[in-house]
Amino acid sequence: MRPSRGAPLVTAALVAAALAGPAPAEASVLGGDHCAHQQRLHVPGAAFQRSTCLPDLTTAGLAGTPYTDMADQAGLTAKATRTPSGVPGVQIDGYFPDSSHFNTTHGWRHDAQFVIRLPDHWNGGLVVTGAPGTRKQYATDTAISDQVLAQGYAYAATDKGNNGADFYRDGTRPGDAVAEWNARTTQLTRAAKRAVAQLYGHTPRHTYMTGISNGGYLTRWQLENHPELYDGGVDWEGALWTADGPSLLTSLPTAVARMRGAAGDEDMYAVGFARGSEFLWPYHEKAYWGVTQKIYRAEFDPTYDPGCPGPSAGSTPDRILSPCATDAAYDYASRPASVHQAVARVSLTGRIGRPLITLHGDLDTLLPKAADSDVYARMVHASGRGPLHRYYTIQGGTHVDGLYDTYPDRLRPILPCYRSAFDVLVSWVEQGARPPADQTVARPADGDVVDSCRLADRADPMR
Structure with missing residues (x-):
């Protein structure tokens, strides 16, 4: 359910073509000792938190420990995916006040769980995401966290406030559970910014929202409703909700x-x-x-x-x-107006307030692009926000990259294209470099399909 009345309530109101690498790292404020200042960290609004200094915040270092969950990542990435490692820093695990208990991670049996990772060598940025599907806060550790941590970003992820196949049981009104996803993401973003400031001495210079599937939906919603919190986002096959359809x-x-x-x-x-x-x-x-x-x-x-x-x-x-x-x-x-009203509570409008890059596989068989991102791109343009949006179709991409291992002759992972798109976004936001035009990224006939993807080196004409 939604945050309790006593909690700081965040209401639902409101990723190359560019060759730039990660932003230059700021001097390490931890003086090389990632344990030095963890005692000063207090996540605003958290009902419980646990800070741990770790020699490696990536899955290479965390696999088999309580600080990630490899099982919850299953199927999201291709087996041969290369990921960086060796990123020391502080990890904060905890939860915000909540009355639902679907998430059993750490034995807490408490929803609204989050993870915040703060690398020793910080580049001044923060990346926020929410879990895809009905997964939990560690679900995108391999797909997102590892890479952005290696680039120097702080990272924060949430379980969205409810998870698992029974998430619909949360809340008192139809649509409450999905509405909570948005509120929890906003809540975590605000809290993570302040936690970052406690450790490094100032709030993030740039904050990016991103996610896969339901996390992509969260990205769209946040940039529409809370653009003041973010500098841009990458939406990887986000779910589309509109009051009168299309939708799932x-x-x-x-x-x-x-x-x-x-x-x-x-x-x-x-x-x-x-x-x-x-x-x-x-x-x-x-x-x-x-x-x-x-x-x-x-x-x-x-x-x-x-x-x-x-x-x-x-x-x-x-x-x-x-x-x-x-x-x-x-x-x-033909369903009653009340059903459409419930969907309307969480619907998207296309009125993004920050730069957004959307990626969608042309073989997505859960969220077909013709009924999802094609429609959302039209919504963005219809709302007059087209200059803030780029849309890249990934030929041979499907909803989860793990299926590439079964069909390597027909599919390609989207993850390397996502990483390229994230770098394009950063160059767009921080350097004013115009991103490539909307395009279909062709599936290569040979080469490193799992870890390589390059968007065409052509920028949009000025509009």
Whole structure:
């Protein structure tokens, strides 16, 4: 649920083409001793926190320790992904006041958990993210944290205030759980800025918001509603929510109907699924479509089928992952106004207030780009914010990079393109270097597909 009344409440109101490397590091304020000043760190508003000085804040150093969770990262990156290591500093784990208990990390059984990592050699910046999917605060350690820490950024991540397949049970009104994601991200950003200042002596010179999937949604929402907190963002296949569609509730019912023999391939193409993505459909039938449909339908439309409210309706993994029988017939457009109002509470507008780079794989089979980032890019332009946005389609990219290991001849990981795009964003924000124009980044026929991606060296004409 939302932060308690006694907590500092943050309300929901409001990533080369460029060859620049990471920002130059500031002098180490820790004097080489990453343990020296951790006692001064107090995360504002936290109900509990634990600070630890560590010789390496990256997954290379943390794997097998309580300071990351490799299992929660499973599938997000390709196995051969290279990551940096050897970044000493301080890690703060903790949680904000909350009344829900889905997150069992550290045995705390408490939601609104966060991690803040503060490297000895700081470049003056902060990167904030929220967990993708229904994962928790360590989910993007390999995908995001390792690289930005090596570049010198402080890093902060949140579990979004609720997690797991039952997240829809949090809150008292439809949409409360997703609304909390936004509030918790804002809350962490403000608190992390102040924690950074406590250690290094001043607030971040630049703060970037970024994320994958639901974390991409958070990035869009934050730049629309709290641009004062950030200098820019990178959105990696963010989920799209709009009051009247499209959204997961307008595309997934067709996928579920196809699972039950009630829809065909042409129906799938009509709601945005890409031609050429068919080889990925069997996997998504087993792992994604059914449970995702149930989760969000239960969150925004809990009265649709009281006999099958959500993923807990089942006692085996197969039953939990499978759809309810009635999900195949779900028609969002005909649902009551209250359902649309619940989605409207968390909807996006396209009115970003800071530079944003969006990446989306053309073979995304959970959030098809035709019904997601293509639409969001149009929303941004329609709102007059086009000059603040760049949109890169990654040929052969799909929703999770781990699938590359199964289909190396058909897919490519998005992560190296994300890293390139982050560097482009930093050059855009900090040097005024215009980023490449919107483009499709072609899948290379050979070379290092897992760790290399270069955006075309062409900038947009002045607009």
